[in-house]
Amino acid sequence: MSIDCIxxxxxxxxxxxxxxxxxxxxxxxxxLGDLLGRDLGAHWEALVTETRARSSxxxxxxxxxxxxxxDADPYILATCAAQLLLDKEGVLTRDLxxxxxxxxxxxxxxYRHTGASFRPEAKRVLEAVLARGxxxxxxxxAATDAAVDKLGKLAPEGFGRLQIRGDxxxxxxxxxxxxxxxxxxxxxxxxxxxxxxxVMLGRGRYFEALAAIWKETGARPETTLVCGDIWELDLAMPxxxxxxxxxxxxxxxxxxxxxxxxxxxxxxxxxxxxxxxxTRLG
Numbered sequence: 001m002s003i004d005c006i007x008x009x010x011x012x013x014x015x016x017x018x019x020x021x022x023x024x025x026x027x028x029x030x031x032l033g034d035l036l037g038r039d040l041g042a043h044w045e046a047l048v049t050e051t052r053a054r055s056s057x058x059x060x061x062x063x064x065x066x067x068x069x070x071d072a073d074p075y076i077l078a079t080c081a082a083q084l085l086l087d088k089e090g091v092l093t094r095d096l097x098x099x100x101x102x103x104x105x106x107x108x109x110x111y112r113h114t115g116a117s118f119r120p121e122a123k124r125v126l127e128a129v130l131a132r133g134x135x136x137x138x139x140x141x142a143a144t145d146a147a148v149d150k151l152g153k154l155a156p157e158g159f160g161r162l163q164i165r166g167d168x169x170x171x172x173x174x175x176x177x178x179x180x181x182x183x184x185x186x187x188x189x190x191x192x193x194x195x196x197x198x199v200m201l202g203r204g205r206y207f208e209a210l211a212a213i214w215k216e217t218g219a220r221p222e223t224t225l226v227c228g229d230i231w232e233l234d235l236a237m238p239x240x241x242x243x244x245x246x247x248x249x250x251x252x253x254x255x256x257x258x259x260x261x262x263x264x265x266x267x268x269x270x271x272x273x274x275x276x277x278x279t280r281l282g
Contacts, residue, residue: 007227
């Protein structure tokens with residue numbers, strides 16, 4: 001494959017998300033309980049268990065759409081458990097946009113407690129990717145300053161050449177601010193074997209981040225490799241646009257995600273760790 005641009009996800013892809021999110025997972029229910037005026041205690045653990053059990057049914061809801069599996073990572077799991085709690089208690093049920101904004105604020109405050117715990121191979125792999133001399137971008141849902149701080153702790157050789165784009169809102173199903181024929185040509189949704197609900201492809205804010213990268217670098221979707229750990233958030237839309245994509249395994253990778261990589265032939269790849277990304281690049 002001919003690749004002239006590399007786009008990487010951060011949390012869960014280059015980090016050990018289970019370890020780094022431990023403090024987040026402790027802080028989140030405390031903040032949510034403070035918002036509701038009581039200690040959630042064991043009730044929160046029961047909600048998390050129920051959310052895991054009903055993951056394929058519940059999903060992460062944003063803007064009236066399910067946008068990711070409920071147990072894809074600890075951050076999404078907490079958000080989905082909070083949504084379940086608010087549903088059960090009839091809180092913020094009329095204005096789902098306001099609900100999303102409130103839960104986003106809780107998430108961002110809890111995220112401040114997140115540490116920097118990288119996969120063991122992360123630094124060596126990132127340095128090897130940077131050594132290829134291609135433009136390398138991190139595009140992440142985390143705030144830009146948080147992502148910069150986290151990657152600064154990793155301190156890879158060539159760090160100054162990294163481009164970091166935060167607040168990508170890969171979960172936002174909407175049109176981009178400016179019309180683009182590439183986005184307009186995307187199907188609204190995809191039905192995937194092994195998943196009862198459709199996958200929404202048109203994620204306008206994420207598309208804007210990718211389109212800006214392609215404009216800056218002169219790359220095209222067909223010459224871009226995108227690497228992430230959640231197929232629906234990180235890879236489904238880039239793949240539909242024609243990009244090469246690579247899925248890194250997480251704790252709860254679904255069979256349908258791996259099947260999607262296989263169905264792409266040489267444009268798709270899957271590995272249990274980041275070493276597979278280097279193998280993919282050759």
